[in-house]
Amino acid sequence: MVDELKVLRKGRAVFGTPLGDRVGPVLRTACGILEDDDTVAMRRKLVDKLRPLVESLPDDLKIALLAAFALDERARKPFYQERVHWAAITLDRDDRTVRRRIDEGIEQVAALAIAAAEPESGPRYPSRSWHTEELRVTLALDQPVAEAFEFRRVVVDASEIVELDLALTLNVSGEFGESVRESDLEVDVFHGGLLASREMESSDRVGLSLRLPKPLRRGERHEIGLRFRATMREPHYVCVPRHPCDLFDLHIRFGERVPDQIVRLEKAFQADARDRAPRGDVLRTDDAGEVHVRFRHLVPGFAYGVRWSTDTAEGLQTH
Template identity: 75%
Template sequence: MDLSAADVVEELKVLRKGRGIFSTPLADRVGPALRAAFGIFGDDDSTAVRRKLTDGLRPLVESLPEDLKIALLAAFALDERARKPFYQERVHWAARTLDRDDRTVRRRIDEGIEHVAAMAVSAGEPLSRSRFPSRGWHTEELRVTLALDRPVPEAFEFRRVVADADEIAELDLALTLTAPGDPVGESDLEVDVFHGGVLAGRVMESSDRIGLALRLPAPLRRGERRDLGLRFRANLREPHYVCVPRHPCEVFDLHVRFGDRVPGRIVRLDKASQEDTATLRGPVLEPDGAGEVHVRFRDLAPGFAYGIRWQPGVTAG
């Protein structure tokens, strides 16, 4: 559909009522303009709708001046401190926070909504779409939880793929186990498919890259989606974990658990070359009290690395 700022404004004003993004059923409160702006589809459940709204709205709201930002974070219940059951209660919370009266905050909310709608429309396409073209399929979201505090490191991967052409019957996935000087064999990687397809083949694509063919239950038509769940076990040969997408990837969300053996230095790798993954350059990440770090990336460019690297052999504390 042709996205209209006026339509987005009207639908945002509906969304702010009641519990905001925590209204139920949420899908009934989201009209065609918001669906187009934030990549929400008819088969998305309330959890997916809420996630897409939150992921789409938050960066737009946080780019606003401070008073408008606080007003809109409260209006849509994006700030956990303002998750009140009624819109008027959230307005009053923002008024106290900004030291303004409720009427002023309502004007700020209306002004902020106008700005957010304009930014959403100026994107020219759904905000959750990848900026990189795909001739076959792409990943809408990849969520990985990696546990390094196990005898053998273990990763759970949950991926949602979207067909960009008709008759997509098989997905070509791959993992790299970097091993300087030592060749990697297929037996070095254990793969279990929990849902979404059948592992149809494995092949060594290079000395350290293992290709995986995942056959889908039925071919996908253009625009159709498939959720996948896989588990991988492998001894990591290098102190990093990255996603190097072969196909475009809209969102990559990574949790890494070190447990009680937290390295002395952990850095974020963002659109790094394969050579850069061998360095400790990048923003430093601070693990939480459980020895975990969390990073999130958007619009991953095929062929580049996204993830983390840590200093081997050094434990913090």
């Protein structure tokens, strides 16, 4: 693994083309790279595997390896030596010291990757029809009506599926006491299927059935793009997956109406998302009035996302 990572760091690292000849068998196994994966799929799997391992290292090793493998946008230079020099300037060290840090970091990442790649005792998602490999959501609260763009990559776990069962919950606070109507949620399908049906599954949850363009078999991947618009009365956006979810990436744009407090929710009970005094890490908006959070290996039935406190804010819940 160490030898293969040292080969990978050369040239443009993970952005080299093609990647096939530079990714060895141990690294392929650790990252779940398949024989027929193209360069784009290989790069995605390499980044998804290496980034969290690198980010778990001490700061000096993290910066050195983010540069070595071109995982930091600021260090995506065509030559390895240029990335080493960038890390040296960032860390206020000389190039030789950074190269030693990179070698030390590679040793640690290799050990972590091998440990994480130990075979599981059984199927990862037994008895599931499909699971979400990646869910990316952008929520804009600076619009006249709150608007969410959802891009999801699913993997088929059953022998064959023809539809995806999705849902959005428009939580209603007790002070309003009004039931949600199906018409309160606008849904547009950008790509990946046809909206076959929608119906109220409860007083506040709208169930959606998305018919796929063609039947998908076990192991196949499929991507969908959706847009949701709704007026929401609870100040949170969370994912409460009904199927397992490997990655949930969430951007929320508050714009000029920045809340007094923003809290990250991770593996919380659904009721906790509506708690007026939630527990969690406090988040700060950037200069554009945005926050960004990322969650991995979401457990079905628990809530992951963001809660904020403000007099006029709105919220939403996806599944």
